[in-house]
Amino acid sequence: MEQKLIAIDLDGTTLNENSQITPKTKEVLTKATAAGHIVSIVTGRPNRISENYYDFLGLKSPMINFNGAVGHIPHQTWDKEYALTFNRDIAFEILAAKEQLGIKVVAAEGKNMALADVPNTVIDDFFPVTLKANEVLNKINLQENPSAMTMLVDKLQLPKTVSALEENFGDKINVGVWGGPNPILELSPKGVNKAHGVKFLADTFKIDRKNILAFGDEHNDAEMIDYAGWGVVMQNGTDKLKVLANDITPLTNKEDGLAHYLEEYLKLA
Structure with a gap:
């Protein structure tokens, strides 16, 4: 089998409902790497809350963070x-x-860099629960241009907030709305998405587009699923995303859906 670039989203895809990588998933991804394929995490998460998964999987490949805005090893x-x-x-x-x-x-x-204007306990890890003086988002601390901004918004005002941000800054940024229970907005550099990161990986490793295999479940995976030669959407993925899929996993992320699919697809069993 030709070498594949396997691009994996984290939340709702590689991670189960407890934000963990199961032994089965680790085993299959390790086998895929041993078989000569390149497994790369492509996530909306910052590197500070995804490197733990990278290390747990024992990866040596580049990782894409902030929905394509950062690529690094x-x-x-x-x-x-x-x-x-x-x-x-x-x-x-x-x-x-x-x-x-x-x-x-x-x-x-x-x-x-990770700065926030106020501490928050709504989502574990995502926003800082406590802030040191040098972690507060202000003109003194924010010395460099950000790769992403994340905001917790009043649920009732969400549509109004989105349209105001798009009206004022839409030529410079993308405004993404998170799926899930919390009204969270994500800003990224204009035109940047996960497909940007995946194309970068494919170009770097000289892998043909038809040999890109991508897994995702949410709106921020859309461009990546569309771009990949074989875009696979999780059983628990959104209906909008499933329309773009080449295939859908029979099992959800709670049932090691990615691992079972990959094991069969790459004939690793």
């Missing part, structure tokens, strides 16, 4: 590493208009 310097950003002034403008926009928490991040 964890724990080492790599001459092909990249980070796409947008102007930090956008963060300051949003902070200033926070109240009228119905925003409760604003975070700005980059590969080596």
Whole structure:
């Protein structure tokens, strides 16, 4: 079998409902790597809350974070590493208009930066629960342009917030709405998405588009699923995403759906 680039989303795909990688999933992904395929994590998460999974899987491949805005090999310097950003002034403008926009928490991040304006306990790990003075999002601390911004928004104001952000900054950023129970918005550099990261990986490893196998479950996986030669959507994925799929896993992320599918597809059993 030709070498495949296997691009895996984390939440709702590789991770089960407890945000864990099961022994079965680890076993299959390890087998896939041993068979000569390249397994790469392609996630919306920052590297600070995805490197633990990378290490647990024992990967040596590049990882794509912030929905395609950052590509790097964890724990080492790599001459092909990249980070796409947008102007930090956008963060300051949003902070200033926070109240009228119905925003409760604003975070700005980059590969080596995580700042938030207020601590928050709504989502474990995602927003800082406590903030040191140098972790507060303000003009003193935000010295570089961010690769992503994440915001917790008032649920009732969500549509209004989205349209206001798109109206004011739509030529410079993408505004993404998270699936799931929490009203969270994600800003990324204009035109950047997971397909950008996957194309970068394929070009780097000289892998033909037809040999890209991608797994996802949510709206932020759409471009990647569409771009891949074989885009696989999880059984628990959104209906919108399933329309773009070449195939759908018979099992959900709670049932090792990715592992079982990959084992069969790559004939690893």
